[in-house]
Amino acid sequence: MAAMNDASAPVLTARGVRLGFADDVVLDDIDLDVAPREFVAMVGASGVGKSTLLRAFAGLLTPLRGDVHLSTADAPASRTWSMVFQAPRLFPWRRVRANVELGLEGLGLSRDERRARALEPLSLVGLEELAERWPRTLSGGQQQRVGIARALAVKPRILFMDEPFSALDALTRQRLQGELTELRQRSDAAIVFVTHDIEEAVLLADRVVVLAQPGNGKPAGVRDIVAIDLALAQRREQSGFRDHVQRLERHIGVATTPEEKTS
């Protein structure tokens, strides 16, 4: 119990994780610790296995080898982890608020408590007014915000985000990136954020994990972990920002071309 209550003990520990499908090993030898409230970005080319790794961290996929351990939620009426997907994946047959309540069902909350707990993250993402709307009446960016509210509603220890902004237009993406940076300060969740956009990773994260293939047909692994030692405010304007981006681009091995960014 003492170890579990240790405020600095990692919320996620991965050791020697190997992942794959059938005979095909996609990722191997993954070691990673995520500290409480830390923001870890995982970058890598399309198809390198980012989503697969995230699903394994969440326990939605069993590793072929190795262990993933999440320290379980100790706050009442909360969940250990939750997830924001690339597509919002709202339930179109539920109103916005009921979508946000999804993870709160089965946690022993009353109807009113659930409602209150759903409105809280909705106002955090600025959508309190749209709580009674149907998802189809929302824009893509608003829907993704609802997806974020749904994930925050369960007060997770770890929030997994799988390219949550990549399907949005550039303006909306930038706005949501800013909002996420603000949200971080108001939430206790650690965040594991998958993206193929290196700038986005440097902009948001405390640490960037680079996933890449060694190039000899072997499964991909962690090529590098880079700490981003820049203040969160106005990060894009700081002199170190470009250096980090360029260094990571070199690490991935291929300079990111515009085609790759849109894939």
Add this chain to the structure above:
Amino acid sequence: MTRHARHRRTLVSAVSLTALVALWEIALRMGWLPSNLVPLPSSIPGILWAEVQDGIWLDVVLSSLSHYSIGLVIGSVLGIAVGMAAALLPWFDAAHSWLARLLRPIPPLAWIPFAIIWFGVTETAAAFIISIGVFWINYFTSYSAVRAIDDGYYEVARAFGQGGFTARLTKISLPAAAPGILGGLRAGLGQGWMTVVAAELFGIPGIGQRMMEASGLLATDVVVVYMLTIAALYALFDFLFMRIQRRVLRWQQ
């Protein structure tokens, strides 16, 4: 469609129907059509009134409605249950698929001999026959509606602690498949009503039996009265169902 265009459409439909009936009436009165084969349209309201006055109309309509509703409920519930189970449970799908393929092409009316052997010439027999057609429609629409559900929804459910069978069924499979399931129910509503008359032709009291009686007496006007009754009742059910459907699926519109 604009409101104006819609009004015009209604007007054109009404005018053409009226014209057709008028033409029919004229053709009979002028002797262009043999009057023992088709009734005079203008005689229909009087015949309907006579049937109502005798209490026959209400009697046969109520009997038919009772066969219909029992067959409809049984066929729909079983069809949806079996169709959804087949779509959700691979072992059940495998276990029943050959049987389904074998039985499915058999039309409801081909079950009349067994219906009579098992239930006699009874209301149960009529309900049984009606339920068969309704069953297959609901079975297939439910099966394909559940099959078509995006797996992503189930992953969301698992990610938010709703991965159990019951939670998946009530929180995803049912609502996500609802448009398809309701479409099947509506089609079954029509299919069942079509079988009602046929199922009653062999002597079970109801609209069908009354029509057979009338045809034996060459009372074409009585036959037409009940044909119109069938059409009107169907239009009513379909209208009511559509309103329910629209309400249940208001998240879609």
